[in-house]
Amino acid sequence: MLGIIPFGMVTGVAAVEVGIPAIHAIAMSVIIFAGASQLAATELIGRDAPIAVIVLTVLVVNLRMMMYSASIAPYFERESARWKAALAYPLTDQAYAVSLLKFRNDEHTSRRWYYLGVALSLWTVWQISTVAGILLGASIPEGWHLEFAVPLVFLAVLVPAVTDRPTLVAAIVGGIAAIAANGLPFDLGLVVGALVGIGAGLLTEEVA
Structure with missing residues (x-):
């Protein structure tokens, strides 16, 4: 939660800065x-x-x-299609x-309700943090460096x-590919890194 709060605020601030209502x-x-894709979309919108x-x-x-x-x-x-x-x-x-x-470590936990407890708590904190970032906008001091929470x-x-x-392998190869392709326009380096990382992981799994 401590990481989600500044992450959500950064996302809200970024949206305001590029002129998104x-x-x-x-x-x-x-x-x-989805914070990562929201930030990527926001930056691309700002670049038209x-x-x-x-x-x-x-x-x-x-x-x-x-x-x-x-x-x-x-x-x-065992869950119904509706629940899934x-x-x-x-x-x-x-x-x-x-x-x-x-x-993996506790077979007796109610999986549905444990997952929902975690996921909906994160959802709630994310929405509140994003709205806070939107409302505060440029008034958040740059010295706080909230963007540092994202990585x-x-x-x-x-x-x-x-x-x-x-x-x-997926993590290492994807990271290296994203850094190498960082100069591509429209943040396509992130797309390249994701695709290469996923491909490398799947290939390694098949070989193993």
Whole structure:
């Protein structure tokens, strides 16, 4: 939660700075509900990037949710299709990592309610933090360096999640590719890094 609060505020501030109306920024936060892709989309909107590039970037950045879904799905196989659809919406990096760790170590926990407890708590804090960033906007002192929380949030999720060779390869290769492609226009370096990382992880899994 401590990492989510400044992350959400940064996302809200970024939306205001590029001229996105407050109601649209809030809608983006509720509908997309994914900080990394929201920041990427916001930056691209600020650069007047083509809509196709914005949509593609958001989709590719969020491709990791498909991998999370495939990984955590066996724990919800007894749930109805309606419940599975509902549980899919609040899926985030943090909810996935915390829930999966709990499920692996405690077979007696109610998986549905534990997951919802984690996911909806994060959702609530995220929305409040985003709105706070939108309302405060430029009044937040630059000296606070809230943007520093963004990589820390993902590092906190990444390190415990790297438990085998494929995920380690995906993390390293994806990171290197994203850095190497950082100069591409419209933040496409992030897209390249995500695709290369996912490909490297899947290839390593097949070889193993």
